[in-house]
Amino acid sequence: MELVCPAGNLPSLKAAVDNGADAVYVGFKDETNARHFAGLNFTERTFEKAVCYAQDRGRKIFVAINTFPQPRGFDRWQSAVDQAAAYGVDALILADMGVLDYASERWPDLRLHLSVQASVTSSEGIAFYHQNFGIRRVVLPRVLSVNQVAQVITDSPVPVEVFGFGSLCVMVEGRCLLSSYATGRSPNTYGACSPASHVRWEEMEDGTNTRLNGVLIDHYGESEKAGYPTLCKGRFQVGEHTFYALEEPTSLNTLSILPKLREIGVSAIKVEGRQRSPAYVARVTAVMRAAIDHCLLDPQGYRPKDQWMQQLASVSEGSQTTLGAYHRPWQ
Amino acid sequence: MKLSIGPIQYFWERQQVLDFYEQAASSAAEIVYLGEVICSKRRLVTLDDWMAIGRELQQSGKEVILSSLTLLEAASELSALKKLCRNSSFMVEANDVAAIQLLSTAGRDFVTGPTVNIYNNRSLQLLALKGLKRWVLPVELGLDTLKDLQAQRPEGVETEVFALGRLPLAYSARCYTARSHNLPKDDCQFKCLDYPDGRMLKTQEDQEFLVLNGIQTQSALTHQVLEQVPELEILGVDVLRISPQFRHTPRIIEIFDAARKGADLLPLGKELLSLLPLGACNGYLVDQAGMEYDTSQVA
Numbered sequence: 001m002e003l004v005c006p007a008g009n010l011p012s013l014k015a016a017v018d019n020g021a022d023a024v025y026v027g028f029k030d031e032t033n034a035r036h037f038a039g040l041n042f043t044e045r046t047f048e049k050a051v052c053y054a055q056d057r058g059r060k061i062f063v064a065i066n067t068f069p070q071p072r073g074f075d076r077w078q079s080a081v082d083q084a085a086a087y088g089v090d091a092l093i094l095a096d097m098g099v100l101d102y103a104s105e106r107w108p109d110l111r112l113h114l115s116v117q118a119s120v121t122s123s124e125g126i127a128f129y130h131q132n133f134g135i136r137r138v139v140l141p142r143v144l145s146v147n148q149v150a151q152v153i154t155d156s157p158v159p160v161e162v163f164g165f166g167s168l169c170v171m172v173e174g175r176c177l178l179s180s181y182a183t184g185r186s187p188n189t190y191g192a193c194s195p196a197s198h199v200r201w202e203e204m205e206d207g208t209n210t211r212l213n214g215v216l217i218d219h220y221g222e223s224e225k226a227g228y229p230t231l232c233k234g235r236f237q238v239g240e241h242t243f244y245a246l247e248e249p250t251s252l253n254t255l256s257i258l259p260k261l262r263e264i265g266v267s268a269i270k271v272e273g274r275q276r277s278p279a280y281v282a283r284v285t286a287v288m289r290a291a292i293d294h295c296l297l298d299p300q301g302y303r304p305k306d307q308w309m310q311q312l313a314s315v316s317e318g319s320q321t322t323l324g325a326y327h328r329p330w331q
Numbered sequence: 332m333k334l335s336i337g338p339i340q341y342f343w344e345r346q347q348v349l350d351f352y353e354q355a356a357s358s359a360a361e362i363v364y365l366g367e368v369i370c371s372k373r374r375l376v377t378l379d380d381w382m383a384i385g386r387e388l389q390q391s392g393k394e395v396i397l398s399s400l401t402l403l404e405a406a407s408e409l410s411a412l413k414k415l416c417r418n419s420s421f422m423v424e425a426n427d428v429a430a431i432q433l434l435s436t437a438g439r440d441f442v443t444g445p446t447v448n449i450y451n452n453r454s455l456q457l458l459a460l461k462g463l464k465r466w467v468l469p470v471e472l473g474l475d476t477l478k479d480l481q482a483q484r485p486e487g488v489e490t491e492v493f494a495l496g497r498l499p500l501a502y503s504a505r506c507y508t509a510r511s512h513n514l515p516k517d518d519c520q521f522k523c524l525d526y527p528d529g530r531m532l533k534t535q536e537d538q539e540f541l542v543l544n545g546i547q548t549q550s551a552l553t554h555q556v557l558e559q560v561p562e563l564e565i566l567g568v569d570v571l572r573i574s575p576q577f578r579h580t581p582r583i584i585e586i587f588d589a590a591r592k593g594a595d596l597l598p599l600g601k602e603l604l605s606l607l608p609l610g611a612c613n614g615y616l617v618d619q620a621g622m623e624y625d626t627s628q629v630a
Contacts, residue, residue: 068450071479098453124429143504171501181621216534237533238511325504
């Protein structure tokens, strides 16, 4: 099982490599990738350094170009593909059919992975991208139970990567428009969900309001720590109740099911969080490296260590973690 | 421009579904999309029933399309999709790439629904070679992008626009309607039946924001493009889709029918607003937040 870790800048990339990532994934400084945040991502100069740092140490570097270009921007996505290819990266992570078509035609030898943003949850869907663009790996959305992942792996024509840790999308990726409904910007079109440009924090007499383009996402009492207003993780009213109607602020954590993921044939484990700090990347990478090594060495005797769980909880949203859709009762 | 009736997004009683399509048969809509697109547990109307409804609509002169499930998870859902794609009577609307794969490798023509991400011409051209005959513009794309896509549209491919309905915004493994009743998905007690237009989700300030429809999340406001009908005509849009709501759909179809024939939009727009469960939005069309309502073209 390959460990694939995120990097939003050079210090994070070094943290990932130094702490045992097998591969690091990055993006360019524009809306061609799904973590298009201010101050994040790579310019041509830092990108060159990133490729060298990873590959000189025998690690792989992947480039995410995983948003959906509209006609007027299509050439920017082509340029991103060309730039990544020219630097000899190990794989591109793509979502859009048009971009996949371009990349597979222009760079037939370059390894292509299907991004989670392509929203493919079945072997037939994977087969489409395999037959038409020669993808060599697929990243599955976070909507399948472990048994369903196992079924997909059995029938899939290519190896499967799954998310192992990080912020949890509760909607199937690539088909979630909640953010653009509220702000005009979505992961598909703009590369960001609940973008910071539309966030407002209001100090109130009785606590804090967090808003997204004016819409109240949550209200925190004085004793509560206010969180970022990610649209699907606010408290709303449904019927008589006010609660986390879609999902709590929580992170995915698969440490407890690593042996199962190995057994069903998962090829790579992905860590979410290109927008997070180098310290986050270092800590999560180190824990996941230790856990995967343990799991591969002794799958029967493997138990997640308390220390690992604590370390991951400390960098999780709301300091809590979940198995998400992997665990049927969550659904 | 033709009018279509999109697949019913909600879970209605069987008789309500049958009554709905009996009325649809005499409506001005030329195209009717049939089938369950949200949740495979909704089985009050079976595939055989859909086929029978389809044959009747066909006899009334309608073009009938079978719509596929949007989010595939269980192996049984993939099997059901394969069966749907093998039907010999009707074309299929693919709402997931798996359906495109099944249909194109079988050499069958198909339609793509709003959840197939066609954002640029290269994607459109690629799918045209695979057998795409009609596509629905993803709902978050605006008129400028539609114009660019229309300019290079492949021959033989029709363009359909989601013209009226609560917007299909997101799909999850989790059932939010069940969750709102503190029930797990596996024991949902079919609570969706109680909410024929979805269950309202409000902010803590009582702003009606989203609607829960099982595993799907919709907009609380109804997206509607009545004021843009003349512009869509100029852009060469072939089909306007009316997404069914529990009440007033027949009258809404009449309103869009009048609009496409050039009737005065002002009184039609006023009446249309009175028929919606909450209110209207159209922000996506003009590159704003989808929940906005740009009324600059209304009068």
